[in-house]
Amino acid sequence: MRASELLCMKAASMNAHQSLAIGQPVETLEAISPAATDADAMVRFEDISKTYPAYRGKPGVNALQEIDFAIPRGSVTGVIGRSGAGKSSLVRLINGLEKPTTGRVIVDNSDISALAGRELRLAQRSIGMIFQHFNLLSSRTAADNIALPLEIAGWTKADIKARVTELLALVGIADKHDRYPSELSGGQKQRVGIARALATRPSVLLSDEATSALDPQTTRAILDLLANINRELGVTIVLITHEMSVVRQLAKEVVVLDAGHVVESGHVADIFTHPRHPITQSFLAEVIGDSLPVSLASRIVPGPVAGGLAVIRVQVRGAGAGDTLVARLARELGLDVSLLSARIDEIGGQHVGSLTLGIPGREDAVTRVLAWLSQYQFSAERVGYVA
Amino acid sequence: MSPELINLIIQATGESLFMVGVAALLGTAFGLPIGVFLATSRKGELFAAPAINGVLGIIVNATRSTPFIILVVAIIPFTRLVAGTSIGSTAAIVPLTIASTPFIARLVEAAIREVDGGLIETTSSFGASPIQIVFKVLIPEALPGLVLALTLAVVSLLGYSAMVGAVGGGGLGDLGIRYGYQRFMPEMMLAVVVVLIALVQLVQSAGDYLARRVNRRLRNR
Numbered sequence: 101m102r103a104s105e106l107l108c109m110k111a112a113s114m115n116a117h118q119s120l121a122i123g124q125p126v127e128t129l130e131a132i133s134p135a136a137t138d139a140d141a142m143v144r145f146e147d148i149s150k151t152y153p154a155y156r157g158k159p160g161v162n163a164l165q166e167i168d169f170a171i172p173r174g175s176v177t178g179v180i181g182r183s184g185a186g187k188s189s190l191v192r193l194i195n196g197l198e199k200p201t202t203g204r205v206i207v208d209n210s211d212i213s214a215l216a217g218r219e220l221r222l223a224q225r226s227i228g229m230i231f232q233h234f235n236l237l238s239s240r241t242a243a244d245n246i247a248l249p250l251e252i253a254g255w256t257k258a259d260i261k262a263r264v265t266e267l268l269a270l271v272g273i274a275d276k277h278d279r280y281p282s283e284l285s286g287g288q289k290q291r292v293g294i295a296r297a298l299a300t301r302p303s304v305l306l307s308d309e310a311t312s313a314l315d316p317q318t319t320r321a322i323l324d325l326l327a328n329i330n331r332e333l334g335v336t337i338v339l340i341t342h343e344m345s346v347v348r349q350l351a352k353e354v355v356v357l358d359a360g361h362v363v364e365s366g367h368v369a370d371i372f373t374h375p376r377h378p379i380t381q382s383f384l385a386e387v388i389g390d391s392l393p394v395s396l397a398s399r400i401v402p403g404p405v406a407g408g409l410a411v412i413r414v415q416v417r418g419a420g421a422g423d424t425l426v427a428r429l430a431r432e433l434g435l436d437v438s439l440l441s442a443r444i445d446e447i448g449g450q451h452v453g454s455l456t457l458g459i460p461g462r463e464d465a466v467t468r469v470l471a472w473l474s475q476y477q478f479s480a481e482r483v484g485y486v487a
Numbered sequence: 488m489s490p491e492l493i494n495l496i497i498q499a500t501g502e503s504l505f506m507v508g509v510a511a512l513l514g515t516a517f518g519l520p521i522g523v524f525l526a527t528s529r530k531g532e533l534f535a536a537p538a539i540n541g542v543l544g545i546i547v548n549a550t551r552s553t554p555f556i557i558l559v560v561a562i563i564p565f566t567r568l569v570a571g572t573s574i575g576s577t578a579a580i581v582p583l584t585i586a587s588t589p590f591i592a593r594l595v596e597a598a599i600r601e602v603d604g605g606l607i608e609t610t611s612s613f614g615a616s617p618i619q620i621v622f623k624v625l626i627p628e629a630l631p632g633l634v635l636a637l638t639l640a641v642v643s644l645l646g647y648s649a650m651v652g653a654v655g656g657g658g659l660g661d662l663g664i665r666y667g668y669q670r671f672m673p674e675m676m677l678a679v680v681v682v683l684i685a686l687v688q689l690v691q692s693a694g695d696y697l698a699r700r701v702n703r704r705l706r707n708r
Binding site: 195197220221222223224225227229231233235237238239240248249251252253280281282300 | 603605606608609610611612613614615616619623624627628630701703704
């Protein structure tokens with residue numbers, strides 16, 4: 101049903117990309133994009149919309165519309181969007197803190213949007229969550245914070261003690277057992293938050309901007325920890341974020357949200373090697389940059405310069421793409437191609453970026469280079485000329 | 488000052504402490520749950536019951552805006568019903584409790600509202616029941632504020648307890664009026680005021696100390 105629709109949608113999107121694919125047969129792309137079937141979906145949104153009614157003079161808000169996608173079991177899935185895109189609403193639907201206006205949210209094969217009271221509370225114990233501002237109780241030590249969900253679930257004191265010790269070791273802060281949150285650094289607080297979220301052995305871990313308040317090194321360490329947890333415990337992780345770097349480092353699947361709609365979803369490598377929606381392109385630009393270095397850009401003129409270079413920008417997309425591009429271009433066309441600037445990053449194992457090349461000689465050299473590039477299905481454009 | 492007078496002061500201090508102590512305990516017993524409910528029963532909150540919240544708010548405000556001396560006189564029949572008499576320290580506990588309950592309730596409400604809403608949502612997302620949230624999150628997290636609120640309530644009760652002297656309630660206020668004012672013994676009046684000031688200082692210092700002890704937010708060890 102939904103999942104098969106998802107598959108169709110994805111296949112269609114792949115076809116659309118075909119013309120852009122870089123020396124990579126379409127079959128390969130399809131082979132690496134298995135859409136989640138009903139059985140292997142951990143979270144499934146079925147035709148969700150969420151509207152907040154008008155309240156005290158504020159107009160109503162359509163926070164989410166036509167949301168229909170699945171998060172595969174055991175995956176790390178990023179949900180990326182600008183602020184106000186509907187990320188928080190989406191995450192609050194997964195853990196049952198809010199009900200959808202229409203549609204169903206299926207978490208681990210049970211319809212969480214239909215549960216209430218005690219049943220909902222029981223279901224919530226299989227969903228862990230970590231927060232941007234950690235949300236630890238200041239009145240409790242690290243150990244007692246981690247114990248909180250276990251107390252709520254009615255574990256015995258002895259079981260809680262053993263589990264807390266285990267969890268503190270898992271997140272690498274065994275020595276902070278008796279520390280209060282005010283005595284911990286941001287990274288340590290988030291480790292306590294992660295241990296607390298994992299306490300009741302949930303099958304899903306929701307991360308709501310969990311690294312947005314941390315510095316880059318700490319962010320990296322926390323993301324590594326989450327990757328370990330996903331690998332070793334098999335917990336499905338849903339990363340809500342506005343930061344492309346978080347998705348790039350950790351997620352294998354991605355859902356791009358904009359103005360309450362899912363604008364793109366699929367494998368991180370596919371989505372970011374061939375971004376279609378402007379929002380996705382802008383997220384990609386955060387990582388790989390979309391403009392030339394200032395010193396180069398300021399020297400570019402529109403018309404040919406005697407003895408100068410034609411500037412060509414080549415988009416690099418795909419595994420190993422571009423590795424030997426400059427060398428082959430120079431060898432096969434017998435040109436002294438100069439590399440003016442390059443920015444290539446790796447997203448989901450795929451190279452994504454651009455090369456800016458300087459081509460010497462007359463106009464026909466440029467035409468030959470562009471023809472050669474298009475023959476190998478590289479997307480390229482002439483930017484201008486420099487002296 | 489003669490030993491008899493000093494004995495009178497000691498006895499009156501004892502009566503005041505008895506009245507204030509019992510009234511503070513009872514006022515907390517009633518005021519704490521009312522305060523927690525006031526803080527958690529507006530639209531969309533933990534125990535959402537906006538209508539009851541509104542009515543309770545009006546009752547609390549009405550009680551608080553009635554001057555204490557008028558409240559004492561107005562509820563004499565009720566005091567007699569509860570305490571068997573309307574005169575003496577035990578009887579005075581009834582109006583003191585009735586006056587302190589809404590006061591404590593409002594202070595508790597303010598302290599509970601200070602707790603970060605994110606913590607309530609976090610704990611709900613673990614599948615906690617509203618009652619678990621009250622006892623495991625709201626009260627422990629608001630504890631420093633609650634201790635300061637109770638300190639303020641006790642200090643106010645010391646002031647109120649001096650007023651019940653006017654209707655035969657006993658205690659330091661009664662002593663000050665009967666000996667200091669009516670028998671014109673300024674040294675007695677002075678002694679009563681000094682004892683009251685000392686008591687207030689003591690209560691406030693103890694409250695401040697306790698609030699600091701239970702506050703883990705500003706901990707510097």
